[in-house]
Amino acid sequence: MDIVKYQKIIDKFANERNWDKFHNPKNLVMALAGEVGELTEIFQWLNESQSKEIINSPTDIALVEEEVADVFIYLIRIADRLNIDIEKAVSEKLVKNAQKYPIELSKDNATKYNRR
C-alpha cells in the first residue's frame, strides 16, 4: 500500500475544504480517539467468539471496515502532519517488542512487560 499516495489524497481533500486549520496534531488525535470509540461500540456487547464470528455478517463487517478505514485515515494523517515515517516507526517498534516480550517470559502470558 502506497501510504504516501493516500496521505496526499487526504491532504488535497483537506486543503480543498480549508480544513488545515482543524487538522493540527492535537485535533487529529482527538478525531482518531473518536473513531476508535465507534469501533469499540461495535464490539462492546459481543463475547470473544461472537467478535470472531462478526466476519460472517456482511452488515456488521461492513461497519467494522468503515471504522477501521476511519482510524487508518486519521492515523496516516497524523503521521503526515508530524513527518513520521510509519513503516520505520513500525519496524523499530517490532524490534523493541521482541526485546520487551521474549518468548520464554511471554509464552501464554500477555502481561505488560512493566507489570510482569
Next chain:
Amino acid sequence: MDIVKYQKIIDKFANERNWDKFHNPKNLVMALAGEVGELTEIFQWLNESQSKEIINSPTDIALVEEEVADVFIYLIRIADRLNIDIEKAVSEKLVKNAQKYPIELSKDNATKYNRR
C-alpha cells in the same frame, strides 16, 4: 508499505508466544483503544500550536512515533484477524467522504455531515 508482510511478522510474533487466545477482535479493539489513550495523553495539555511544534522535540516526537506505531500494529492486526483489506476499505471510505463532505458545504466547516 507491504502491510501483509507486517501482518505476517505480527502473526508469527503472536503465535510464538501462544497469544492467539488473547488476539480475538474484541480484545484487539480494546488494546487499540488503550494505545490511542496513550497517544492522547501526550497531547492533552498542549495547545494547538504546541501540538505542531512537538515535531521539534526529539524526545517527544520519539514518544509519538512509538504510540503511532502501536496503534498501527494493532489496527493491521485487527484487519488481519477479520480478513479486512485495508487499502480497499480506505479507498472506499475516501469516496464516501467525498460524497458526505462536498466542497461547497464543507468549506471552512468540519461539522459532521449528520449534524450539518
Next chain:
Amino acid sequence: MDIVKYQKIIDKFANERNWDKFHNPKNLVMALAGEVGELTEIFQWLNESQSKEIINSPTDIALVEEEVADVFIYLIRIADRLNIDIEKAVSEKLVKNAQKYPIELSKDNATKYNRR
C-alpha cells in the same frame, strides 16, 4: 457523595498549581479519554469471567479503583467547568434511556436503539 465538595477540592488543587490554563473543556476531555485508556488496558486481555474475578485480586482491583477514581475526577471537573449539574443530567438521561430501550424491544438484546 457531595460532588460539589469534591469539585471544590479539585478546583483548589488546580488553582494552587496554576493549572487553570490547562483545564479547558477540550483538554479535560482528552485527559478523561487518556484515563479511560488506562482502565481499558487493565481489561483488554481478560475474558469476561476473568473480568468479574478481578474483584478477588487485591492488586488488580486496587489498580482498577485508581483508574475509576481518575475517570471520575476528570468527569466531575469537566462538569464543573461547563456548569453541568451531573445529577440532573443523569436523571434526564435515565428517563430518555427508558424511552429508547422499552423492555419489550430490549429484552435479551442490547442492540443500540438506532440500529435495532
Next chain:
Amino acid sequence: MDIVKYQKIIDKFANERNWDKFHNPKNLVMALAGEVGELTEIFQWLNESQSKEIINSPTDIALVEEEVADVFIYLIRIADRLNIDIEKAVSEKLVKNAQKYPIELSKDNATKYNRR
C-alpha cells in the same frame, strides 16, 4: 448525589432487560470508552476558547450533558459490579495526587509525575 440510589436504578433497568449477561466489567469498560469517544467527537474541532464557549450554545451543551451523563452512568455501573466505593477511591486518589504533584514542582506545569 446518592450514587447508590442511581446504581440501583441502573441495576433494575438492566435486570428488567436481562442485560446482566452483557454487563460484565470488561464489556462495561468498552461501553464507557465508546461514550467517551462520543464526548471527544464533540470537542475535536473546537479550539480551546471555543471549547469554553460551548457553554453558550444550548444545543451543544445539551449534547455534552447527555454524553457526560452516559459516561457517568457506565462509570458508576462498573463501580457497582466491582464493589468499588467511588467516594473512597476518589478521596484516596486525591491524597495520592497531592503527593505526586507537590505545588513547588507542579506550578504552571502539568507534566505527568513520571516524566518530570
